[in-house]
Amino acid sequence: ETKAMVTLNVERPTKDEKPDFRSQLKTKKTIEKLSEPELPQEIPAAFVKVPKNLFVLEGKPGKFECKFIGEPKPNLAWFRNDAPLPEDERYRIDVTDSGMCVLHIDGVTVQDAGWYKCVVSNQHG
16 A cells, blocks of 8 residues: 645635636647557555645636556555545546546535555555
């Protein structure tokens, strides 16, 4: 089992800060890799990119990103303050076949602040 812990700090916007919805309309350029190298069949779960601490204004979206490896494919779980993430539609977890994982939090509130932990594990570690 491998763990990565980060914090989410929520800041309230000042009266001078006006929402800029244009900043949310960014075009992303993606490049698709043609092939990944073959991995041996027994690899302990491990992070190759750990999530980073976030500072997010209240009401804005937040996201934690990490990347993991392991064979067979590791199980993944996110926790907030050592408890499983609540069943809430504002939390969305996207995981790719290459091991990239993104935890999205829509409309961050003060109650979302705290320690976030991602745990990956398989039978080899």
